[in-house]
Amino acid sequence: MRILLGEDEDTMRELVKKFFEKEGYSVTAVANGEAALEAFYTEKIDLAVLDWMMPKMNGLEVAQKMKQERNIKILMLTAKDLPEDEVQALMAGVDDFLTKPFHAQVLLIRVAKLLGVIQQNIWQPLVFLPNEKRVLLNDKELNLTKREYDMLQYLYQNQGIALTREQILLSVWGLDHENDERTVDSFIRILRDKLGKGFIQTVYGIGYRFELPQK
CATH class of the missing domain: 3.40.50.2300 (Response regulator)
Known part of the structure; x- marks a missing residue:
């Protein structure tokens, strides 16, 4: 279609x-x-x-x-x-x-x-429940802190786009943050451990890009 x-x-x-x-x-x-x-x-x-x-x-x-x-x-x-x-x-x-x-x-x-094709397999491994600040990965809940949820949601909403560490800091922590770019790297490591391989790609010289793994 x-x-x-x-x-x-x-x-x-x-x-x-x-x-x-x-x-x-x-x-x-x-x-x-x-x-x-x-x-x-x-x-x-x-x-x-x-x-x-x-x-x-x-x-x-x-x-x-x-x-x-x-x-x-x-x-x-x-x-x-x-x-x-x-x-x-x-x-x-x-x-x-x-x-x-x-x-x-x-x-x-x-x-x-x-x-009229709702019976087709709409494959989305991640499901966000924004009112509850919860995320399901393959129907199982991820154990995320609020900050981890906010970062994952930001990455997901911008999937396919190479984001700089500064963009992530500003969007997740806000304009008055006192964190440095190493904070982003630390949270990326945590999210990778919880999500598994294939979701968050390193874009050398820029930052990170979120991609849904292929079926």
């Missing part, structure tokens, strides 16, 4: 594209509304995932034009998180609405439900 992904932010577009491709979907990824509509008219698209605030033509306008053509399934993926935003999107014909930031498994399950 082919998914059309319209997202103007480069890093987010590549990250979501990677999520879908790991599940076996074909993906056409574009950076603006006009390109999304052109791909819809020229390719066999089974489902569209659209960012609301795309340039040239916003996601809501694109969704309305698509629905006028045929009843394609559409998921709106957006930072707009007010109830009236969701109401507006649903009234425009959007089938589902997911706000950023989001977790990969939630996005994949919603897409699979829209496509």
